[in-house]
Amino acid sequence: MKKGLGLLSLALVAALAAGCADKGSEKKEIKLAYVAWDSEIASTNVVKTVLEDKLGYDVEMLQVDAGPMWAGIADGSADAMVAAWLPGTHASYMEKYQSEVDDLGPNLEGTRIGLTVPEYMNVSSIEDLAKADVAKSLQGQIIGIEPGAGIMMATEKALEQYGLKDVKLLESSSAAMAQQLQSAYDKQQPIVVTGWTPHWMFAKMKLKYLEDPKGVYGGDEQIHTVVRKGLKDDRQDAYAFLDSFNWTPDDMAKVMVDIQEGQSPEDAAKAWVDSHEDQVNAWLGK
CATH class of the missing domain: 3.40.190.10 (Periplasmic binding protein-like II)
Incomplete structure (x- = not known):
């Protein structure tokens, strides 16, 4: 009987040790x-x-x-x-x-977030996008990123606040937006994108934020x-x-x-x- 209890005790000790080892190796x-x-x-x-x-x-x-x-x-x-x-x-x-x-x-x-353009473009404010010739040069498009992103919601508000009836916000992705910006930049073509810093595109290209006198995009x-x-x-x-x-x-x-x-x-x-x-x-x- 004592021998049986001894074996049982050893088994319990072994089980507890195994349990502790498993716990210690838990991912x-x-x-x-x-x-x-x-x-x-x-x-x-x-x-x-x-x-x-x-x-x-x-x-x-x-x-x-x-x-x-x-x-x-x-x-x-x-x-x-x-x-x-x-x-x-x-x-x-x-x-x-x-x-x-x-x-x-x-x-x-x-x-910071906001509407971003190449420095070679002769526009300085979001208000400039309401001009017919500017909207036409952009083919009536602002290149955006993923739907639901905060900058996309802010841009929808900007279209309304600034009365940009001839400009549409295109849903895209951050990668596709950057690719379209780089392509337009290389050809010195007009383009407006939803931009933010930090972003590598500001290190690779000469860009500027459009002024936002209504404060739609907020500050830093x-x-x-x-x-x-x-x-x-x-x-x-x-x-x-x-x-x-x-x-x-x-x-x-x-x-x-x-x-x-x-x-x-x-x-x-x-x-x-x-x-x-x-x-x-x-x-x-x-």
């Missing part, structure tokens, strides 16, 4: 939501690289439009994003979901990090890093330009992380 997983804007591709891949290489996470990147990105953080189907443009561009999403998410504050200062903005409720409790190291993540438009532009010149987002992000060890260690509290 660390995290899901990052982002929109396919060049700026957010850059920032999300840098965050992914740090989470994987420095903190040992398996990272899943979820490319979605702005609305589903916010909804995913709010309902917990995604863990975090570093792509919230506030206070203006994503104001409607923040108003809707602010009680269901945690805003960790800005990770980048000094962003920030990009915020927003995470799901509960992340601080069950992913403490990831939360601490995301809370500390902060960089500059020049940092972001370096990654964006490298991607635009042919590097994969993963390689461009890794190269930046590897060459900014002190900055990355500061994010990690080292």
Whole structure:
């Protein structure tokens, strides 16, 4: 009988040890939501690289439009994003979901959105687009990005506020918009696009924002990090890093330009992380 109890005790100890080993080897997983804007591709891949290489996470990147990105953080189907443009561009999403998410504050200062044209164009204000000859030269088009993006909603409002009845906003994607801009720029043709900074196109081309006297597009903005409720409790190291993540438009532009010149987002992000060890260690509290 004592021998049987001894074997049973050994079996229990073995089972407990196995359980502890399984718990210790449990995968660390995290899901990052982002929109396919060049700026957010850059920032999300840098965050992914740090989470994987420095903190040992398996990272899943979820490319979605702005609305589903916010909804995913709010309902917990995604863990975090570093792509919230506030206070203006994503104001409607923040108003809707602010009680269901945690805003960790800005990770980048000094962003801007607005209608953008090449410097060679003889227009200076959104009001100029109401002129018949200007609208005709543009074939009555403003080249936009994905539907549902904050800049698209602002541009629809601008068309109304400035009485641009002869100009239509075309839905596209950020990549297609940039390609059309580059093509028109190379040919010195007139074009108006929905633009924002930071973006590699400002480093590659001489561009300008059209003046916005009615203030439809607001002023300078920030990009915020927003995470799901509960992340601080069950992913403490990831939360601490995301809370500390902060960089500059020049940092972001370096990654964006490298991607635009042919590097994969993963390689461009890794190269930046590897060459900014002190900055990355500061994010990690080292």
